[in-house]
Amino acid sequence: xxxxxxxxxxxxxxxxxxxxxxxxxxxxxxxxxxxxxxxxxxxxxxxxxxxxxxxxxxxxxxxxxxxxx
Amino acid sequence: xxxxxxxxxxxxxxxxxxxxxxxxxxxxxxxxxxxxxxxxxxxxxxxxxxxxxxxxxxxxxxxxxxxxxxxxxxxxxxxxxxxxxxxxxxxxxxxxxxxxxxxxxxxxxxxxxxxxxxxxxxxxxxxxxxxxxxxxxxxxxxxxxxx
Numbered sequence: 001x002x003x004x005x006x007x008x009x010x011x012x013x014x015x016x017x018x019x020x021x022x023x024x025x026x027x028x029x030x031x032x033x034x035x036x037x038x039x040x041x042x043x044x045x046x047x048x049x050x051x052x053x054x055x056x057x058x059x060x061x062x063x064x065x066x067x068x069x
Numbered sequence: 070x071x072x073x074x075x076x077x078x079x080x081x082x083x084x085x086x087x088x089x090x091x092x093x094x095x096x097x098x099x100x101x102x103x104x105x106x107x108x109x110x111x112x113x114x115x116x117x118x119x120x121x122x123x124x125x126x127x128x129x130x131x132x133x134x135x136x137x138x139x140x141x142x143x144x145x146x147x148x149x150x151x152x153x154x155x156x157x158x159x160x161x162x163x164x165x166x167x168x169x170x171x172x173x174x175x176x177x178x179x180x181x182x183x184x185x186x187x188x189x190x191x192x193x194x195x196x197x198x199x200x201x202x203x204x205x206x207x208x209x210x211x212x213x214x215x216x
Contacts, residue, residue, distance in 0.1 A: 001156035001157050001216065003198050004179065004200075005182070005198065005199070006197075006199065007199065009178075009179040010201045014203075020202045021201070024196060024198075025197075026192065026193055029161055029191050033161075036162030039134075044075070046120060064205070066206050069206075069207045069210075
């Protein structure tokens with residue numbers, strides 16, 4: 001789960017491995033905010049699978065790659 | 070996850086925030102006035118529930134996501150303090166969890182060029198950067214350290 005300057009860098013880094021998914025750092029910031037922002041809350045409870053899947057879905061991270069187990 | 074485990078989890082995270090690094094089981098036991106065996110047992114249950122990650126073999130903390138106990142390529146600076154995230158997502162997650170603006174410094178995994186991204190109000194200052202996730206979501210916890 002790394003940051004890159006461009007698709008060219010990702011392709012070189014993969015060295016022929018099957019690519020995963022690439023998203024903008026702006027979408028990643030939104031994802032990080034929704035996924036982690038409650039992590040230090042005094043009344044924190046674990047997210048359910050459905051809650052986490054909803055976070056992914058609402059950001060357009062859909063399809064088999066983004067489907068949680 | 071019962072109230073005792075949640076309380077020990079909360080103390081673990083608070084230590085990370087305050088000290089910038091993970092507590093050892095001994096340190097947290099002394100801090101919390103709990104037997105160290107109770108700390109280790111709670112950490113193991115939290116590990117099993119994916120609420121934190123223990124170092125294989127040692128029983129000490131490897132990650133309390135988004136915080137990493139070990140130095141990583143993803144350093145986060147915020148408010149004059151610093152932490153490590155396990156990956157780019159976690160690094161940004163540290164700013165989100167702390168609810169502060171911050172700066173993530175790393176290097177390109179391909180060419181080793183430095184990359185710095187400042188986050189202000191949940192938005193990056195360089196929106197051209199890309200994030201690549203190699204492992205599908207269904208397998209993130211198969212080997213979370215690799216993921």
